[in-house]
Amino acid sequence: MSRSTVTTESAPVRLLLIGTAVAFLSLFLLLPLAAVFVEAFRKGWEVFLASLHEEAALDAIKLTLLAAGISVPLNTLFGVSAAWLVTKFKFRGRSLLVSLIDLPFAVSPVIAGLVWVLLFGAKGWFGHWLAEHDIKIIFALPGIVIATVFVTFPFVARELIPLMETQGSDQEEAAVTLGANGWHIFWRVTLPNIKWGLLYGVLLCNARAMGEFGAVSVVSGHISGETNTLPLHVEVLYNEYQFSAAFACATLLAFLALITLSLKTAVEHFTGHSSQNNH
Amino acid sequence: MSISIQSISKSFGAYAALEDISLEVPDGSLTALVGPSGSGKTTLLRIVAGLDFADPGPGKIAFHGEDVIDIPAAKRGVGFVFQHYALFRHMSVAQNIAFGLSVLPGAARPKKTEIRDRVKELLKLVKLEGLDLRRPHELSGGQRQRVALARALAIRPKVLLLDEPFGALDAQVRKDLRRWLRVFHDEIGLTTLFVTHDQEEALELSDQVVVMRNARIEQVGKPQTVYDHPRSPFVYEFLGNVNKLHAGKDVRYVRPHEIDVLFAAEFDPATDSLARVHHLFSAGPIATLTVKLGDGQFLDIELSRRHLAELSLSVGDEVAVRPPPFERGQS
Numbered sequence: 001m002s003r004s005t006v007t008t009e010s011a012p013v014r015l016l017l018i019g020t021a022v023a024f025l026s027l028f029l030l031l032p033l034a035a036v037f038v039e040a041f042r043k044g045w046e047v048f049l050a051s052l053h054e055e056a057a058l059d060a061i062k063l064t065l066l067a068a069g070i071s072v073p074l075n076t077l078f079g080v081s082a083a084w085l086v087t088k089f090k091f092r093g094r095s096l097l098v099s100l101i102d103l104p105f106a107v108s109p110v111i112a113g114l115v116w117v118l119l120f121g122a123k124g125w126f127g128h129w130l131a132e133h134d135i136k137i138i139f140a141l142p143g144i145v146i147a148t149v150f151v152t153f154p155f156v157a158r159e160l161i162p163l164m165e166t167q168g169s170d171q172e173e174a175a176v177t178l179g180a181n182g183w184h185i186f187w188r189v190t191l192p193n194i195k196w197g198l199l200y201g202v203l204l205c206n207a208r209a210m211g212e213f214g215a216v217s218v219v220s221g222h223i224s225g226e227t228n229t230l231p232l233h234v235e236v237l238y239n240e241y242q243f244s245a246a247f248a249c250a251t252l253l254a255f256l257a258l259i260t261l262s263l264k265t266a267v268e269h270f271t272g273h274s275s276q277n278n279h
Numbered sequence: 280m281s282i283s284i285q286s287i288s289k290s291f292g293a294y295a296a297l298e299d300i301s302l303e304v305p306d307g308s309l310t311a312l313v314g315p316s317g318s319g320k321t322t323l324l325r326i327v328a329g330l331d332f333a334d335p336g337p338g339k340i341a342f343h344g345e346d347v348i349d350i351p352a353a354k355r356g357v358g359f360v361f362q363h364y365a366l367f368r369h370m371s372v373a374q375n376i377a378f379g380l381s382v383l384p385g386a387a388r389p390k391k392t393e394i395r396d397r398v399k400e401l402l403k404l405v406k407l408e409g410l411d412l413r414r415p416h417e418l419s420g421g422q423r424q425r426v427a428l429a430r431a432l433a434i435r436p437k438v439l440l441l442d443e444p445f446g447a448l449d450a451q452v453r454k455d456l457r458r459w460l461r462v463f464h465d466e467i468g469l470t471t472l473f474v475t476h477d478q479e480e481a482l483e484l485s486d487q488v489v490v491m492r493n494a495r496i497e498q499v500g501k502p503q504t505v506y507d508h509p510r511s512p513f514v515y516e517f518l519g520n521v522n523k524l525h526a527g528k529d530v531r532y533v534r535p536h537e538i539d540v541l542f543a544a545e546f547d548p549a550t551d552s553l554a555r556v557h558h559l560f561s562a563g564p565i566a567t568l569t570v571k572l573g574d575g576q577f578l579d580i581e582l583s584r585r586h587l588a589e590l591s592l593s594v595g596d597e598v599a600v601r602p603p604p605f606e607r608g609q610s
Contacts, residue, residue: 170361170363170365171365171366171367171368173330173359173361173365174359174361174365174366174367174427174430175367175378175382176330176352176353177328177329177330177352177353177355177357177358177359177431178353178378178379178382178430178431178433178434179353179354179379179382179383179434180353180378180379180382181353181382184382188367188378188382189367192367192369193368193369
């Protein structure tokens with residue numbers, strides 16, 4: 001590629017722009033990340049490992065995995081259905097539905113948690129009925145899952161809708177004329193065409209599900225060993241001045257982010273590669 | 280199998296895509312639906328396939344006398360070839376062709392070896408032997424088109440429907456494939472309905488031409504008949520180059536090749552008009568001449584290059600032009 005095109009800036013300008021970007025990224029992304037690890041290991045390996053082996057920490061990890069384990073598959077299902085619905089069918093209110101899917105992104109996480117308290121809390125709309133039937137939602141696992149599902153709903157659908165829109169319905173229609181039923185069409189035609197986009201969406205959904213703080217914080221009740229997820233546990237430790245333990249747990253979340261990022265890059269590499277082959 | 284379409288209408292909201300369409304496609308024929316974009320031809324094809332639904336009403340679509348309008352597309356037994364092929368891009372050529380057989384319910388599904396044999400047979404039929412393991416993106420446009428055709432034929436359809444089958448191909452490939460399809464159709468003898476916006480394609484390829492315009496059928500007939508005896512000015516203009524001559528309130532349509540060009544000295548006031556050569560174009564077997572009549576109207580004339588050479592004309596020369604006698608093909 002020639003460097004002497006009209007869109008290329010002169011060397012000093014380029015250096016300045018690159019320098020600014022690097023400085024900004026270092027300050028806002030790398031420095032905090034490094035700080036997490038430095039603080040976590042400040043008192044050495046033993047304290048680090050001990051803080052992860054602590055019962056409350058283990059419970060928090062378990063709860064986080066459980067909540068993500070329930071909400072990510074649910075949102076995969078919802079996301080695929082929603083994307084299928086809005087891209088393969090034309091109906092009234094379609095664009096309204098597309099906007100609604102984005103709602104969780106637009107709403108503050110605190111509100112996203114509070115609505116569930118208002119609905120299912122002890123003094124909420126259904127609070128009385130739930131108490132009568134001895135069903136616990138708020139300050140329990142169901143509440144955490146519901147809040148997580150709400151907050152992470154858009155990821156899969158958002159990823160799939162543009163993808164499926166560009167692909168159109170030609171292949172599905174071809175499959176119909178060849179005698180395929182809906183089941184065959186989904187598994188043998190649609191899914192193979194969207195699998196990378198789907199994986200990408202699921203990854204982002206999972207990262208957010210495990211890292212969500214605001215909404216979960218409102219519905220959790222912070223019962224140590226019961227309703228504290230990993231991000232909430234980090235906060236509790238920090239507020240108790242157990243800095244090393246707090247940062248040790250935070251490294252887990254940082255790792256999750258790094259793993260998600262590298263998988264995401266791998267997926268991008270794959271899809272970039274395969275999209276060159278598609279005309 | 281013949282296709283019989285009776286009183287089919289289709290509207291999208293207030294917009295009428297098809298208005299009371301009736302059409303007979305004879306058994307074994309190759310019929311072209313031709314018209315400008317928005318004339319409803321693709322909608323009609325999709326309704327025949329069951330991919331779109333006609334407005335409720337008395338409308339009927341029958342294959343060989345059997346009403347199919349309530350039969351879903353998946354069970355209608357129609358071979359459909361899409362404009363952009365719609366090949367399954369994650370499958371090999373062989374898997375694409377085998378798809379229709381592999382989704383048949385348990386009892387009706389042929390054995391794996393039978394499917395393999397059928398795929399081989401179809402690859403041979405469309406002249407793509409040896410390409411079974413390729414992916415669609417490794418094929419040329421013409422090859423993809425033939426894979427799409429083989430895939431559609433694999434289910435032994437009752438009728439074959441092609442939507443702009445050559446629309447996405449280069450001029451040369453298009454011509455070759457067009458000829459090939461005609462021979463191919465005559466070999467397999469399957470009733471075929473295809474959509475095109477290219478009048479030349481429709482005339483050259485089909486047994487029957489259906490000219491559509493604004494949601495209605497304008498004229499149906501053999502290519503020669505429709506070309507020589509257009510029923511309306513629209514068909515006249517759509518099916519080839521035409522001169523529109525205004526004489527007072529009357530309009531006369533004359534095809535460029537129907538006009539004789541003579542030396543000005545041979546001018547016969549009873550039949551001819553005097554004109555001046557405005558433009559000459561002779562880069563093919565047929566030369567095109569544009570002349571300006573005394574009243575300022577322009578006339579396009581097509582003549583053989585040999586004839587043009589005999590006349591040895593250049594821009595600005597005066598000539599006599601003689602349109603055909605008045606009674607033919609007028610409206």
